Amino acid sequence: MASIPPGVLGALDPTSDRAAFRQIADQLREAIDKGRFKEGAKLPSESELVEHYGKTRMTVRNALGILQGEGLTVHEHGRGVFVRPRPPVKRLASDRFARRHRDQGKAAFVVEAEAAGSRPEVDSLEVREERSTPDISARLGSARKVLARRRRYLLDGKPVETAVSYLPLDIARNTPIAEPNPGPGGIYARLEELGHELDHFEEEVRARMPAPDEVKTLRLASGVPVIHLVRTAYDTDGRAVEVCDTVMSADAYVLAYQLPAS
Template identity: 60%
Template sequence: MGAGDVLDHHVDPTSDRAVFRQIADHLRMAIRTGRLEAGQKLPSEAEMMEHYGVARMTVRQAVAELKSEGLAVAEHGRGVFVRSRPPVKRLASDRFARRHRKGGKAAFLAESETVGAKATVDRIKITEVPAPSDVAERLKVQSGEIVVARARRYSLDGHPVETATSYIPVELARGTRIMEDNPGPGGIYARIEEQGRTLDRFVEDVSTRMPTREEAQLLNLGPGTPVFRLIRTAYDLEGRPVEVCDTIMSGDAYQLSYELPAH
């Protein structure tokens, strides 16, 4: 698709909306309607200057808008491209259902299959650390008490989408596959339940913010892309917390979807 196929609108000089924002609107619409596809190069500055009859700075301001929204990314010496995005993963309320663990699938793998994406995990690091104060409060242990931390990064079809660190009481983790890179079929929840600590419920706190520099690098986030922070606490049938998971998720890779009873 050439520039003429994309640049099929003209700016309205009588509009109250700045010219560079009108140009950004046209490009944004082309991306959202698929006329500019992921990985495709945007029209060049020269093409846009000629089509719109504007100065180079005006074009650069328009493109900067798309970059700030995480829609476009510049590649040195090559131009500006539509940012490739991972498959959108539905964060559903049933993702920790026991049927998934019985089927030998951890939650991330089970949900990835619903969008037809290949799930991978890397950057696995297992350590024993003092519990951070907010984690200690949720686990009902003393602040600074030693717990097992399992940190990892998840990807869909090669796109990093989330990092997660699980904090588990040492008595539930030491001497089990929870201390190994691969905790086995069903993930760490299956290993916890094997010890007689049947899971009963999960409590999640979700917030949004802009990523730290390290998070943006780990998740390959473009400028202007926010993250979800989800902190989940897992409880057994006796109401005892057995795990706290602190997850950072790419804001453009997830849709929160919950089914709530009306009674």
């Protein structure tokens, strides 16, 4: 049987009132946080951990279950337990919707992906007219029907985000915005071509645990929360021209903001 390298994991504290399986989970978590087990690396097997700690297989299994529940590890049947890769994407709130990107024909997600050195994709695209919900209607100024653009975003083939854009029909109907591919720069470039020069965006951000359908769509590991962001775009006349309801895998994003001090 292979042994765990010295110094990677310590010994349990028999005087602690913390249960053995929680102590084991603490040590494994610390080893992951400190890079002793890199992203994608295989953790010691149950047998190796049983031998190292002198505890039962069930104790070890409970410890591994804690890490999986926290989204730190993933169990691959027949192969073992691995440290879950968590590639961060840095979202620059003060920059990602800058007009210069639209002028270059780049939508915000493409800008974010390129900054992270990743390959962006969009799938599960659906565009249709539908009745607005009370919340979306209030944000758009009592629009009863909207054009909804639903899509899922992937980075290097992995789902990281879903988004639904809602636009007033009097703006979007029978325009390139209603097409699956609205063209270079995305829908914001088309809105400005239609005379709705963008003035500012308002965002509401909260963290929560995902709904079952979100777990499936984003292929979330157990214990991984989501970031729920609702953004409203306003033109220079003060009209709300789009509401974007976005759900992001929390372990794939870092939200970075520059805030004025005066």
